[in-house]
Each structure stands twice: as C-alpha cells, then as structure tokens.
Amino acid sequence: MSNKRTLDSFFKPPEAKKPKLASTEDASGHSTYPFPIPQLTTSVSEGLGFAPANEGRQINDQLDLDLLYFQPYIPKDVERELFNFLRQELFFYRVQYQIKRGSIETQINTPRFTTVFGVDESSYFARDGSLLDSKNHRPVPSDRYKCRPRPIPSCLEALRKVTEGSTGCKFNFCLVNYYASGNDSISFHSDDERFLGPDPAIASFSLGAKRDFLMKHKPITRSGEEPPAESKSLKYPLASGDMILMRGKTQSNWLHSIPKRKGGESDRGRINITFRKALVRGGTENYYQYNVGSGGVYRWDQTKQEMRPVNSGVEDEV
Numbered sequence: 001m002s003n004k005r006t007l008d009s010f011f012k013p014p015e016a017k018k019p020k021l022a023s024t025e026d027a028s029g030h031s032t033y034p035f036p037i038p039q040l041t042t043s044v045s046e047g048l049g050f051a052p053a054n055e056g057r058q059i060n061d062q063l064d065l066d067l068l069y070f071q072p073y074i075p076k077d078v079e080r081e082l083f084n085f086l087r088q089e090l091f092f093y094r095v096q097y098q099i100k101r102g103s104i105e106t107q108i109n110t111p112r113f114t115t116v117f118g119v120d121e122s123s124y125f126a127r128d129g130s131l132l133d134s135k136n137h138r139p140v141p142s143d144r145y146k147c148r149p150r151p152i153p154s155c156l157e158a159l160r161k162v163t164e165g166s167t168g169c170k171f172n173f174c175l176v177n178y179y180a181s182g183n184d185s186i187s188f189h190s191d192d193e194r195f196l197g198p199d200p201a202i203a204s205f206s207l208g209a210k211r212d213f214l215m216k217h218k219p220i221t222r223s224g225e226e227p228p229a230e231s232k233s234l235k236y237p238l239a240s241g242d243m244i245l246m247r248g249k250t251q252s253n254w255l256h257s258i259p260k261r262k263g264g265e266s267d268r269g270r271i272n273i274t275f276r277k278a279l280v281r282g283g284t285e286n287y288y289q290y291n292v293g294s295g296g297v298y299r300w301d302q303t304k305q306e307m308r309p310v311n312s313g314v315e316d317e318v
C-alpha cells in the first residue's frame, strides 16, 4: 500500500551522511606508504583554485633578507578543513637520531612530528609509482638510495602546483611538521644545505594554531658572535593559512625557528608544510633520514584527540 511506504520512509533512519573526509576510493597509495592517503575533498580542492587569497608582501628591508609573505595564502573558507584533513589522513614520525659532540654520542629526539614526500632531480616517479632516472628514463638502480623515496600524495600535489604557479619556483619535495603542543618546536637553523643549490627558495605554509616564527641574522664573522648592528631579530606570528616564501640570500644569511610556547592556542596543534627543490641524491637521503627515520608510524586519533602509534603492538590498559 502506498501509505505503508510513506510510513516506512518516515521511520527509517536518515541516510548515513557521507563522511566529510573523502573515502579511500581514488586514494594515493604507494608501496612505501603505511596506508593510502585520500584525495582532497571537492570543497578544499575547489577552494585552492582561489589561492593565493592575498598577494604576497615583499619583505626585504633587512640585510640579506628576501621574503614574500602571504596573509593568508589559503582561502579562509577552506583553511580549517585542509588542516583537519591533513592531520587526519597523513602518517607521521617522531624521529630519533644520534649526534657526536667530540667523543660523546648523544641521542636527539626531534621535538615535533614529521613526514616527507618527494625525490631529488636525478629521479622521478612514473605514473605506476616506480622510480625512473631523469636522464635515461630507465628504472633507478636499486642501490641509488638507502632510503625508499615516496611520491607526493595527490592532496599535497595540488598545493605544490598552485604554489609553483604563484611563486614561479619549482619544487620536488614536501616536508610536513606537526607541532602537537607548545612543547613541540624547531630550534634556530637555516635550510641552506648544499643539495638545495645556491639561494634556494622554500615555500612554508602554516595551518592550525598560531605560532611565532622567529628570524635572526647569522653571526657575520667567525670570531665575533655579533650579527650586523643594522639587522634586528624578527617575529612573525604565523596564522592558519599563511605562507612565507623564503628566497634569495635569506637561507645563507638568516636563521629561523619556532620556539616552545606555554599556554595560548599552541595546544590545538599546528601543521607546517614546506616545499623545496633538492638537486642531488644526498638531499633525498637527508630528508628521509631526518623526517621518516626508522621508528614507528603515528596517526591522528580523532577520539583521543592526539597522535597515536599505529600497530605498535602496545596498547593502554582499559
């Protein structure tokens, strides 16, 4: 009877809503990934079509400094969703490594979550995910890398392409940091390794909690620790969606850091994405060693609202 159908549909629970985070259909998978990474949702990928949301402001009024600051770069209506998507869908690591100070070996625990994708200019990924040599287009010999390079997943590839379009720079690496709380940080350093070539351009995105980005000039002479008097330290409170392009002489002359912070919004978590271009194999080895390492995989746990080890075999007693 016709009114039975009506009653049935009245009492039937509403159709389950499609999860906001895309399904793993058409996800980016690769033999090096612990699990596949979904495509961006339509709303975010459409939103990225409107990026950059603002023109970049050039900052070059200090000695050797050349920045282009987009406030924001990611359109406001998709920045939160992009943050949630990446935190939920990427795999992360908490890398440990040893350094030698004199004759003493020290273990360093990287004070943030990290992950990395990409390969240097000597190789590229074929559509089937295999690595080919950039010169002869043949499979890369198995001993070219100690690490196993990972292709950039489609969700970050979309951001890489818009970034290339609006900066005129080329990038083949994507490094991601997750600062879970104000206790996570990166100490003063510069990204001027030889494998990036001279005057490298690095595009650096912020998503999530606001954190201070500090910059200071390197000491100029070997003997004196004094930076040039005319260059002062700089502080940029980076907000979600902002992007800073560091270019020209910036890396060879300036240091940057994200210091630890107490209180404020830091505990809500912050993602940093940098795009870079590595020219030679050493860059690939370095980036995987320090951003993937040899430890376990972490993934965001939506219920516990924290990064949790994946399949570690260790569980909390309940």
Ligand SMILES: O=C(O)CCC(=O)C(=O)O
Residues within 6 Å of the ligand: 175, 177, 186, 191, 204, 213, 256, 257, 258, 272, 274
């Ligand atoms: O988190 C940031 O904004 C900076 C990250 C950074 O400097 C790096 O990964 O080299």
Ligand SMILES: [Fe+2]
Residues within 6 Å of the ligand: 189, 190, 191, 256
């Ligand atoms: Fe850096």
